[in-house]
Structures are given as structure tokens and as C-alpha cells.
Amino acid sequence: MSRNFDAADIVDVIFDEYSSAILTATSAEPVAVTNIVEAVGMSPATAYRRIDQLIDHELLAERTWFDEAGNQIHMYESQFESVKIEIINGIAYLHIVGDDAHELTRLWEFQ
Template identity: 35%
Template sequence: MAEERSIEEVLDTIGDENAREILAAISIEPRSAKELAEECDLSLPTVYRRIEILEEHDLVKDRTLVADDGNHYKIYESNFDSTVISLEEEGEYRVRIYREENLPDRFSQLWDELNPE
């Protein structure tokens, strides 16, 4: 399924170098904020601020894990497969965010786009 976002919102979010580094890291495998800070060479507050922004745009999701010592912590993972920015006939940009778990919806949308009424 594709979700429409304003071009400004998406570009502002993914235009930030730190946010892109975090997205790249979690696209490989889910990571905790501490792991992201170490891998991306960012401060922990910077990681949390970027994650908050990415979550606002539904680009990141989290899961809570329990460590062996009983402490809880979150790991973050990418919440999309691809983003497509296209220029429409009206001269306006359109942003589509595709998510794997919605494959039947994605197929339906693709079919609709290929067979306009």
C-alpha cells in the first residue's frame, strides 16, 4: 500500500544526514538507540531526536525486548521498503511509501494505476 505524504515532510525528514544514517543502519538489522549511537557516531540524544522524527512520519517502528537481567529496552527497525518520489502530470510531486506487509494492497494499487478508468 502506498501512503501519501507531503513532499516537504518526507524530504525534510530523509534530507537530514543523521536520519539517513539511522535509516541505513536499521535497514540492515534492528538496533537499539545505544547501538545506533555507536555505529553512526552520534550522541544518544541526537539518535533519540531523529528516531522521534522518523516515528512521526511512520518510517521507523520499535519493539521492546527484555535483557537477561530483566531490563527492558527498545530496538528500532525500518517500517518501509521503498520510497518513490514522482512528478505528476499536473507538475506536482507525489511521494509514495511502500511497506512489505501490505503486498496485496500494493498489487491492487499497481493494477489500478495500470488500468485507469
Template identity: 30%
Template sequence: MNEESSIEQILDTIGDKHARTVLASISREPSSAKELEERLDLSQPTIYRRLELLQEHDLIKDRTLVADDGNHYKEYTCNFNSTVISLDDDEYDIRIFREENLPDRFSSLWDELGAK
């Protein structure tokens, strides 16, 4: 989760029906916006708004690919494996679990322990 993203913003994002639909689709299969438009029967502006919102909160990532005709396009993938939303003492907490390689996980753990 981005440091700038508040818990309320994440909850609002995953609370949006179209954002959840887009996220579920790309979690099954990486897709371009055009593929999502065809598969989900949503308008292109709706797709792009939801992709932007999901990226803003670091829930998806993209990569640029080159089509056979030489044009560039982006393919979107889900950026996490699972998420847990908990409520404790009237406060929500969100934990997003990402698949990281071993050196990244070690660095994150080291940083969390306060070692620099």
C-alpha cells in the first residue's frame, strides 16, 4: 500500500463494484485495457478510471508491450496475493500481502526492525 493511501481510500477503491470487477479479471489473467473492455462489457473510460484508481493505491502494476504492428500498449496485472481487512477497537486495518523475492523480503524485514 502506498504510504499516501489512507485506509479509507483503499476501502473506497475496493468498495467500487467496477474496480473490483477489473481487479478480479486481471488477477486471473494479465490484460490490456482493450481486452478488459471486451471481456467485462464496461466502457473504455470506466476501465481507464478504475485502472488509474487501482494503480494510485498500488493494487495493480503495468508493463508496456509492443504489438505485432509495432504499437505500444500496457498490460495490467494484480500487484498482491491477498489482503486482510480487520476491525479492532473501532479502527480498520488493511494488510496487503505481496509476493516478493527473498532479498526484498529480507530488506523489508530489516527495515521494519529499525536497522538501517
């Protein structure tokens, strides 16, 4: 993740019911939005709103491919390997592990 985001906002995005389903669906391989809609059971409008939000937070990437007839196919894939919330000595941390970096963000501290 190259930009800094509010950790609580990232948690809200990741743990949204539809966003987490999209991230799960795209974790193994790139997936088209039609497949996401069918697998998750959401409307295309909801899928696109969540996809845009996930892309904005650099959690999802869009890839454009062309089929044999020359039609564009937009595919989406997760941009991280794992997410972990860890609580140590009253401090919560968010770990986002990706292909190229390990992002560690302090979420909140209990005092």
C-alpha cells in the first residue's frame, strides 16, 4: 500500500459483508464482476460500489483483458495475501501482508 489510510477506515472496508466477500472471491485468481455478483449474491451496482471502494484503498486491482473477439473483460484481483488484527498490551495493530511489502498500521490504543 503506497498511500496512507486511516486504519479504522480500512478495517471498515475490509470487514464490510460485501467487500469481504469480494476480497475472498478474488483472492485466488482474477475474477470478472459477473462472477462476483453470482457467487456473492449482490446486485451489480452494489458490486461496483464496493469494487471502487476496494480499489481506492488499494486492496483490489482491476485488470483489463481482451477476449478472442476483441471485447474488453475487466477482471479484479486482491492485492494482498493476508490481513491480521493483533492486540498486544492494549494496542491493536492491523497487518496487511502483500506480495512486495508488509504493512503494519497501529489501529488504536486502550489506556
